[in-house]
Amino acid sequence: MTMTASQLAAKHEKTVSAHACHINLTAPELLQQAISRGEGELSKQGSLVVNTGPRTGRSPQDRFIVCHPGEAQQAIDWSEVNRPMEPLYFDNLWLQAEDYLQQLPESYSGIWRSGQHTQHGLNIRITTELAWHQLLADHLLVRPEIEQSNWEMLCLPGFVCDPMRDHVHSDAATIIDFSGRRILLLGMHYAAEIKKAIFTVQNYLLPMKGVLPLHAAASQDKDGKVAMMLGLSATGKTCLISDDGRDLIGDDEHGWSDDGVFNLENGCYARCAFITEEEQPVIFDAIKQGAILENAVLDHHGEPDFTNIRITENIRATYPLSAIRNRVKPPVAGQPDVLIFLSCDCSGVLPPVTRLNKAQAAYYYLSGYTATVGDSEINHNNGYTPTFSSCFGAPFFPRPAGIYAEQLFNKLESSETTVYMVNTGWKGGVPSASHGGNPLGKRYCLQQTRTIITAILSGELEQQGFHSLDHIDLQVPVAIEGIDPLDLDPANAWPDKVSYLRAAENLCQEFKVNFSRFEVAHQIEDAGLNMI
């Protein structure tokens, strides 16, 4: 049986003598510790299977940013996902957390680096209650040559917050103090909280160094051409970038500097519900000895059963980049040639692929239209909820979205980068009858999306050329080999054009309402989604 942090703490309560902090253990040592402490169990292939308790996705509503009076006030886009916390409350919690840590029999600590760029890295000391969280840091981050850090993270999943006492919203909280350079994770087992908290810090710091951080995957072809895919959770970054014909740079977080693209991490964090070797061989092969499997269920042979979503559909595998055969070493590359925005459209309105000019790119990036899918955030059901998540990652971008969009626009202005938007969501209607009485549609199948991506990356699309649709002002390719030309116009997939046009009008209206909160140049506003 695998145990959560509080069960482990209860087990050790009577035996506490002195606290031992294990520093800089190797990955095999951490794996061994996790097993011997009962934090998880080994699958037949030697992956560590752990259970994250009731939180099997991120908890954006429990995320706070310390608000120092007078400081950084305008720098933060205070919102539902960037909630202010008073410094006094944070200091109190930090002290309590340190006390809690000292009461534990053991903890794990190491210095890790986010950012595979010589000048834009961030060194952070991460101290964890659980050995597997430290192992996760080992998979996802770099061991720096110089063991110095000016950031600190305490990750204590067994600590139970008291909303009255601690001025938080529940029994758990993620709190980031940009000025004090500290991150506190309390009551959180689900590991994306660790990686996304560090990403948030980089997203705060990098724009001030002229580096645009992107919630994106990246890869390079054999000629050195670089592609990036931007998208909110579960829109397809990890599975579409994992392609044996290209060299992987990274699957989730990158910086775009004047020198080019660099990974902020050193490993991948892949969804694996329903994954098969035939459909996703690269990810499947990477889940081997030492990988961490969150909330997977083992069958009676000890093999992970990825069809078993008894715990959650958000089953995750964490593995280092070194588990991937074809990759760029180190994960750094030149300027991106192509950006692909992945939008999981559950209105069935957007074409499978469209080419965006620079102003449109800024518009769609700011809008971040897609769906919240599955349960990568708690309190979401397993369904699909349309959402506008600016920068394709609103919960991780603490500054006002315009800061990032302006940088993107400037980078596009001064580069040859081409931008496309690919719909990895629905065609011909909506995912379920509950979506406003529209007909039921079908999700674009992975194979079809892969064919489109391949055509973009090979340059086929540019050669074929584009034409305008006659209903919404987007440009679609004239032809793509392997795709029925009728499929390139989304209206054709609907039972009748009238219901398509009604859905399209609704979507245009939703874009307008959402966009009214941004103040941008007319050129960008005018590039929005409109009926013709």
Ligand SMILES: Nc1ncnc2c1ncn2[C@@H]1O[C@H](COP(=O)(O)OP(=O)(O)OP(=O)(O)O)[C@@H](O)[C@H]1O
């Ligand atoms: N047409 C499609 N394109 C992409 N993914 C699809 C498609 N149809 C179904 N899927 C499924 O959607 C999921 C996409 O998940 P993936 O892990 O690639 O997303 P992600 O963008 O990397 O998310 P996260 O940021 O949470 O890691 C996969 O489970 C994939 O099988």
Ligand SMILES: O=C([O-])CC(=O)C(=O)O
């Ligand atoms: O945060 C998560 O749960 C996983 C992830 O990578 C994302 O959502 O973008």
Ligand SMILES: [Mn+2]
């Ligand atoms: Mn991913």
